[in-house]
Amino acid sequence: MLLKYGDTAFDCGVVKGLSEVIRAEVSEPATGPEPLVSAALDACEEHLALFQRGERVVIVTSDITRYTGSEIYLPLLVERLKRAGIKESDIEIVIALGIHRKQTDAEHKKIAGALYGRIRITDHDCDDPGKLVYLGKTGNGVGVEINRRITEADRVILTGTIGFHYFAGFSGGRKAILPGVASRQACMASHFAVLNPGEGNGKNLRATTGNLxxxxxxxxxxxxxxxxxxxxxxxTVLSPDKRIVAAFAGDWREAFAAGCRYYAEHFTCRLAASADLVVVSCGGFPKDINFIQAHKSMEYGCQALREGGVLVLLAECRDGYGNATFFDWFRHRELPEFEAALRRHYEINGQTAYSTLYKAQRYRVILVSSLPPEEVQTMGMSPAASLDEALAKAATMLPRDYTAYVIPEGGTVLPVIS
Incomplete structure (x- = not known):
């Protein structure tokens, strides 16, 4: 079996002490994605029956960094809207960028598929106050400012994909609004909730993967x-190779909850015991395009690892870290100092850096990547140029009769110790 790395792969047959290969238990439907999408949209008939001719409809969908199968389901969704009496000229797609960059025309075309050039597409801008409307505060004090196009629409439909999220529990559903089409301030404030109140109290343990x-x-x-x-x-729910394997539609809370239950059932792997060594691949390019993307595989892979065990992470990171300020956070070498700095000036990428250092200090992490070795060491990890080199390093850190797991698609499966 091969473990993907960028556009190449390593042979995992060299991993000694292998106890289990950890994979998601999901199979692709033989009929293709369109029948799945149509069946899910059938569940929305009672909602669509309330739509009236002349109403302005906004469909919120993810940007190019969050593939959802939108080029498949958006045309089918718009066809349902037209049957309900909504004109194409009254439909707008808003790209839920959060704090990401604007999309190119080519990226809009990939997202919208056959709708490109027919339906208006607008990128969300989290930094333009004139395009934001204040709606109120959440119970924990997050001021909610939302894209004006959303608030002025007669009807709002949220789309996206459900998967694990390392501190929001799951992606999808409500995330299309916050952080998707919210102000930068609201994005930062909602993510800051990952920390317990009071300096030095660390991360909230309930803000974790797969938990709502x-x-x-x-x-x-x-x-x-x-x-x-x-x-x-x-x-949608996607397979590790990004094909639609399930779809959920309807009430925004109920459909999301059903999708999360499905994802947890099919993408959680229950294990009898943690291992001394876990070898995890992100799944190759583009899943390991940068370290921020690769961090998901690091987070999930560590769930199968005993305290002080060794994690070998295969992540090419051809585009570096994925954010210009990410590496700068590692000037903080100790977690208490790092946490204090994060509380003073919270950044989402700083939170990911903090989480990286936390795992690098709790476990022994060997990173196979194209990142500069001295920078890998600054992040608290040991650099390696190949899987063979990483395993040779790991052998010096492990007991003689060590146990090992291999995870070929680290960003999609969550190991859980029973």
Whole structure:
């Protein structure tokens, strides 16, 4: 079996002590994605029956960094809207950029598919106060400012894809509103909820992968979405190779919850015990395009690892870190100092850097990447140029009869110790 790395791969047959290969338990439908999408949209008939001719409809969808299958489902969704009496000229697609960059015309075309050139497409701008409307505050004090196009529409439909998120629990659903079409300030404030109140109190343990109950980040996003009260949502679930394997549509809370249950059931792998060594691949390009993207595989892979164990992470990172300020955060070498700095000047990428250092100090991480070796060491990890080199380093850190897991698609599967 091969472990993908950028556009190449390493042979994982060299991993000694291998106990199990950890994979998601999901199969692709034989009929293709269109019947899945249509069946999910059938669940929205009672919502679509309320739409009236002449109403302005906004469809919120993800940007190019969050592939959702939008080029497949958006044309089918618009066809349903037209059957309900909505004209194409009254439909607008708003790209939920959050704090990401604007999209190119080519990227708009990839997102909209056959709708490109027929339906108006607008990029969200989190930094333009003239295009934002204040709606109120969440229970934990997050001021919610939302894209004006959303607030002025007669009908709002949220689309996206459901997957694990390392501190919001799951992506998808309510995230199309916050952070998707919210102000930069609201994005930062909602993500700041990952930290417990009071300096030195660290991360909230409920703000973690696959958990929504009592999760303060999820709660802020849920309450912000309630202020918009979208008419319905459409969310996909994708296989590791980005094919639609399930779709959920309907009430924005109920459909999202159903999608999360499905994802947790099919993408969680229950293990009898943690291992001494975990070898995890992000799944190759573009999943390992930069370190911020690769961090997801690092986070999930560590769940299968014993305290002080060794993680070998295969992540090419051809585009570096994924953010210009990410590496700068590692001037803070100790977690208490790092946390204090993060509280003084919170950044989402700083949170990812903090999480990286936390794992680098709790475990022993060997990173196979194209990043400068001295910078990898600054981040608290050990650099390696190949899987063989990484395993040779790991052998010096492991007991003689060590156990090992291999995870070929680290960004999609969550190991859980029973």
């Amino acid at each position: 109950e009592g999760n303060p980040v999820h709660q802020a996003m849920d309450e912000a979405c309630a202020l918009v009260s979208p008419d319905f949502i459409f969310n």
